[in-house]
Amino acid sequence: MNRLQTLFENKKERVLSIYFTAGFPGIDDTMPTMEAIASAGADIIEIGVPYSDPIADGPTIQDSNMIALANGMSLKKLFDQIKDMRNTVSIPVVLMGYLNPIIQYGMERFLQKCQEVGVDGLILPDLPMQQYLDEFKDMFEKYGLSNTFLISPQTSEERIRQIDEHSSGFIYMVSSHSITGAKTGLTADQITYFKRVQAMNLKNPRLIGFGISDAETFTNASKYSNGAIIGSAFIKTVKNSVDLKASIHKYIKSVIQ
Amino acid sequence: MIKVDEKGFYGKFGGAYIPEMLHPNIEELKDSYEQIMASEEFQTEFQSLLKDYVGRPTPLYFAKRISEKYGAKIYFKREDLCHTGAHKVNNTVGQIILAKKLGKKRIIAETGAGQHGVATATVCALMGLECTVYMGALDIQRQRPNVERMRILGAKVVPATSGSQTLKDATNEAMRQWISNPVDTHYIIGSVVGPHPYPEMVARFQSVISEEIKSQLKEKEGRENPDIVIACVGGGSNAAGAFYHYYNTPEVRLVAAEAAGLGVNSGKSAATTALGTEGILHGSKTILMQTEDGQVVEPHSISAGLDYPGIGPVHAHLFDIGRAEFVAVEDEDAMKAGIELSRMEGIIPAIETSHAIHALNMIEYQKGDVIVINLSGRGDKDLDTYIKWGGY
Ligand SMILES: Cc1ncc(COP(=O)(O)O)c(C=O)c1O
Numbered sequence: 001m002n003r004l005q006t007l008f009e010n011k012k013e014r015v016l017s018i019y020f021t022a023g024f025p026g027i028d029d030t031m032p033t034m035e036a037i038a039s040a041g042a043d044i045i046e047i048g049v050p051y052s053d054p055i056a057d058g059p060t061i062q063d064s065n066m067i068a069l070a071n072g073m074s075l076k077k078l079f080d081q082i083k084d085m086r087n088t089v090s091i092p093v094v095l096m097g098y099l100n101p102i103i104q105y106g107m108e109r110f111l112q113k114c115q116e117v118g119v120d121g122l123i124l125p126d127l128p129m130q131q132y133l134d135e136f137k138d139m140f141e142k143y144g145l146s147n148t149f150l151i152s153p154q155t156s157e158e159r160i161r162q163i164d165e166h167s168s169g170f171i172y173m174v175s176s177h178s179i180t181g182a183k184t185g186l187t188a189d190q191i192t193y194f195k196r197v198q199a200m201n202l203k204n205p206r207l208i209g210f211g212i213s214d215a216e217t218f219t220n221a222s223k224y225s226n227g228a229i230i231g232s233a234f235i236k237t238v239k240n241s242v243d244l245k246a247s248i249h250k251y252i253k254s255v256i257q
Numbered sequence: 258m259i260k261v262d263e264k265g266f267y268g269k270f271g272g273a274y275i276p277e278m279l280h281p282n283i284e285e286l287k288d289s290y291e292q293i294m295a296s297e298e299f300q301t302e303f304q305s306l307l308k309d310y311v312g313r314p315t316p317l318y319f320a321k322r323i324s325e326k327y328g329a330k331i332y333f334k335r336e337d338l339c340h341t342g343a344h345k346v347n348n349t350v351g352q353i354i355l356a357k358k359l360g361k362k363r364i365i366a367e368t369g370a371g372q373h374g375v376a377t378a379t380v381c382a383l384m385g386l387e388c389t390v391y392m393g394a395l396d397i398q399r400q401r402p403n404v405e406r407m408r409i410l411g412a413k414v415v416p417a418t419s420g421s422q423t424l425k426d427a428t429n430e431a432m433r434q435w436i437s438n439p440v441d442t443h444y445i446i447g448s449v450v451g452p453h454p455y456p457e458m459v460a461r462f463q464s465v466i467s468e469e470i471k472s473q474l475k476e477k478e479g480r481e482n483p484d485i486v487i488a489c490v491g492g493g494s495n496a497a498g499a500f501y502h503y504y505n506t507p508e509v510r511l512v513a514a515e516a517a518g519l520g521v522n523s524g525k526s527a528a529t530t531a532l533g534t535e536g537i538l539h540g541s542k543t544i545l546m547q548t549e550d551g552q553v554v555e556p557h558s559i560s561a562g563l564d565y566p567g568i569g570p571v572h573a574h575l576f577d578i579g580r581a582e583f584v585a586v587e588d589e590d591a592m593k594a595g596i597e598l599s600r601m602e603g604i605i606p607a608i609e610t611s612h613a614i615h616a617l618n619m620i621e622y623q624k625g626d627v628i629v630i631n632l633s634g635r636g637d638k639d640l641d642t643y644i645k646w647g648g649y
Contacts, residue, residue, distance in 0.1 A: 052420065052552040053538070055432045056276040062419055074550040099274055100537045104551030125276045126537065130264075150277040154439055159280070174278055177440070179433045 002120045003092040004146050004169045007043060008205045008226065015227025016218065016256055017044035017207055018234050019096065021064035022081070023073030024050070025239055030081045031088070033238065036245040038089045040252035044207075045089070046123065046229065047082070049075055049097030056125045058181030060232040064239070075105050079113050086118040094148070094169075096123040107136060111143040121146035121169040129166060137166070148172050153193045157200065164202040173197060173208045173225060180210055181232050186220050194224030218255050230255065259504035259571070259580065265453020265541075268577060270570035273452035275540045278436045282444075285359065287454045293358050294351075294461065306350050307465065310383070311340045313347075317473035317629070322601045327617050328624045332483070333604070333632040334470055336495065343607060343634030344463060344495045345376035349445055351462035353380040356443035363387045363442040367417075367431040369396055369424035369491065370562035370609065371403025372634055373447030378412035388412040391430040393423040396561045403638050421555035424491070424565045428539050448492025449569030452540030456497075456569050463498025470629055471502055478627055485622060487512040488631040489613040490529075490583075491562045493569035495633035500581070510582065513572060514616040516558035517585035527556035528585035529568045530576045538567040544576065559588035559642060560608035562634075584619040586612040594618075595636060596649045607634035608642060 007015070018037045022030045030047070037045050050068035054061060075097075085093065095114060102110050102124065114122070122145055127136070129149060140147050146169025151160055153176060163171060176190055197206065208221040209229030221228040234251065241247030265271045265287075273283055293299050307313040315335045324331045336344035349366075356364060364381050367390070368374030374390040381388035390407055394416040397404050407414050417426040428450075435444040449456040449463075471481040486503060488496035490513040503509040518526035526532060533544040536551060545567040546554040558564040568576075575581035586594075595611035598604050606614065610633045622628065636643065643649070 053425065053429050055429050055539075056278070056436060058433070059419075066419070069552060076550070098537075100547070100553070101551030103536060104534075104547065104549065126274045126540070128273060128275060128277070128280065131272065131274065152278040152439075154281040155277065156281070163277075177278070178437050 002144055002146060004044070004094070004120045007092050008170065011043065012205070012226055014222045014256070015043045015205070015207060017046055017227065017229040018042045018252065019046040019048055019229060019231035020234060020238065021048040021050055021061065021068050022078045023068035023071050024064045025067065027071040027073060029244060030078065031085065032244055033248065034085060034089050036248035037252065038091050040249045041256055042091070042252050043227070044092045044094060046094045046096050047078070049078060049095060049101060051098040051101055054098060056179055058179045058232060060235050061180050064235045075101050075110070079117060082117050092120045093118065094121040094123055095119050099124055099126050108139055111139055111145060114145055115143040119145065121148055123148045123172060125150060129163060133166060150174050151197070153177060153189070160197065160200060160202070164204055167204045170205045170207050170226070171202065172229065173206050175208050175210045175212070175221070178210055186217065191224065198224050215255050215257050259574070261453070261457045267571045267574035270542050270573040270577070271453055271456060272542050273540055274537045274542065275452045276436060278439065282435065282439050283452055289359065290355060290454055290458050293355055299354060299358065302354050303351055307347065311346050311350060312338060313465065314469045314473070315339060317470060317477065319477065320602050323598070326601070329622055330625065330627045332474070332627070332629045334466060334499065334629055335632050336466065337604065337606065337610070337632050337635035341372070341376050341379050342637060343372040343376070344466065344498060345373040345447060346379065347465055347498065348447065348459050348462040348494060349373070349376040349380045352443070352445045353384050353386070356386070356445070357384060359443060361441060361443035363438065364445055365389050365391070365431050365434050365442055366445045366447060367391050367424065367427040368447060369393070369427065369564060370560065370607070371396065371400040371407065371638060372562060374412070374414070375403050375406045375410070377445050378407040378410035381412060382410045389434070390414050391417050391427040391434065393417050393421070393427045395422040396424065396427070399642065400561055400638055401641065423561065425553065432539070448494040449497045449571055450492040450539055450541065450567060456541065456571055459494050460497040460501055460571060463494050464501035466495070466498035466631065467500065467502040470499065474627070474629070482506055482509050483629045484626040485510040485512060485620070485628045486631070487514065487613050487616050487628065489514045489563060489609050489633060490568055490572060491565050491609060492567070493572040495631050497569060497571055499629070499631040504580070511575065511580060512616055512620055513581050513583045514612040515583055515585045516560060516563035516612055517587045518557040518559070520587055521585050525557035527558040527564050527566065529566065530583045531585050533567070541570045543567050543570045544573040559591065560612065562607070562609040563612060582620065584616050586615045586619070590615045592646050592648060595643070604632070605636035606632060607636050608639045610634055
């Protein structure tokens with residue numbers, strides 16, 4: 001059982017996952033950011049691997065990706081930066097990244113490296129389920145890594161069941177028809193969708209992401225799931241921070257209260 | 258046999274590497290496009306629009322003076338005479354009928370040179386559908402006339418300001434907008450790129466080009482098969498259309514002209530097969546220009562329509578198995594070829610097309626060979642670039 005699975009064994013409500021972009025705002029901010037996220041009381045860290053063409057991301061995360069790349073960030077560099085992360089960070093760590101940089105690095109080498117440094121799971125938004133099953137599932141299992149798929153309001157019940165069957169770790173519920181980017185409030189349509197999926201009694205825990213930005217949206221989303229994921233709102237916080245650790249603490253505490 | 262398989266692959270290239278949010282849209286298209294395209298209702302509407310609205314069949318023109326100069330029988334397939342001035346409209350007419358059959362209310366598209374944007378805005382006006390076109394901020398500057406044409410036609414043109422601010426970024430932006438509006442919106446992709454089934458669907462709409470070449474050449478030369486077909490490749494839709502019915506006729510040589518920009522090794526190039534490696538771009542496995550770390554490289558070409566870091570998966574496959582020959586044409590040579598065609602045949606070509614014309618100087622052929630060059634578009638949109646270049 002990896003750290004993700006252990007987490008969800010012990011905590012079923014208000015699980016907070018924080019996404020940040022590796023190498024942003026400064027190239028050496030990766031580890032300090034992770035340590036601050038963990039010490040502030042978040043439950044999961046999602047490390048975003050920067051990519052030149054992030055098609056599922058809105059302007060805030062696009063921008064952080066561009067800055068990180070301009071800083072000289074790469075997958076190689078990331079594994080260097082996080083090689084000793086398990087000395088200081090004990091909560092689950094998930095890597096989120098687009099497929100192309102990973103394929104260039106080599107999928108097996110990548111998974112092996114993830115295991116070596118203590119990464120628990122992966123979110124690869126442009127790796128479709130069928131390709132995962134055909135090409136990579138055995139490899140993920142060999143290296144003990146959970147794989148998280150996304151679902152959206154359009155995903156059919158049948159497909160959600162398949163995704164549930166092939167996921168380990170958690171299911172990432174995209175809150176609306178959207179790319180990433182903080183919006184405020186949850187609409188009646190979104191709540192209907194959350195309830196519909198909640199009623200399916202899936203075997204995997206569910207985290208809601210996209211548009212979660214503060215205590216209110218976090219609490220609301222958590223009513224219909226095991227917790228939520230914050231990305232863009234967190235990126236905005238660190239982008240404007242003077243004291244990285246203090247800003248991260250203040251922000252995360254304001255969300256979990 | 259060159260043919261897409263049921264998972265959307267041409268050999269090892271293709272597929273649908275898309276975020277789950279787009280899965281239902283892509284499935285819907287995949288499940289319905291062949292059936293809709295095969296229906297009599299669709300075919301009647303499509304064929305009648307191609308004929309009466311687009312102006313097909315386009316002529317296959319024997320270019321006497323160019324033929325004399327090069328010592329071959331050179332024909333131009335006159336896609337520049339299509340309504341809106343390029344081959345792009347063959348695809349948009351097909352996709353707009355499809356979108357209507359799927360009950361979509363809004364259309365989005367990406368554009369590079371603006372030809373696909375204009376072709377999309379045109380068919381949206383024709384069908385009374387709302388249209389938004391994403392275009393790189395840099396391309397908006399260098400293709401001003403096309404931007405205004407789209408606006409006159411009632412489309413909204415939205416600048417893509419990320420990355421290199423060209424076609425790849427416009428495509429990213431269109432995909433993002435599709436993710437955000439999946440139910441009522443159809444995305445009309447303008448080339449044989451993107452996730453399956455787009456590459457094959459667009460190629461089939463463009464395949465009318467080679468279908469006509471076959472019958473027209475039969476009439477003029479008494480044979481359906483030329484010795485060589487040449488086309489320029491941005492994403493590869495005009496080339497796919499010109500090659501389509503010859504894919505599996507090995508005696509017909511297929512030549513694809515890429516944009517070398519300032520030179521293949523200048524760091525300012527869009528010569529994808531010369532510089533690229535295998536990877537994933539815009540939802541399909543293909544050949545693309547990228548760094549060692551898998552970041553997509555910003556391309557350069559004087560022609561906005563070829564300024565793209567990838568090629569459609571079918572072309573990656575044709576390259577991989579050696580079925581097509583790829584040549585890389587530099588900006589300067591393309592411009593000169595454009596002037597040559599203007600002076601010798603009275604046809605001012607699009608700068609994209611000029612790359613295909615210059616390819617005549619780069620390939621080997623026998624005296625008297627029958628060569629068909631796909632004249633993908635006309636040069637009106639490029640007047641600013643011709644004027645700035647000034648070498649005439
Ligand atoms: C006239 C013309 N030719 C060629 C192209 C390149 O596209 P493709 O490779 O899809 O034919 C364009 C693209 O805008 C164009 O306008």
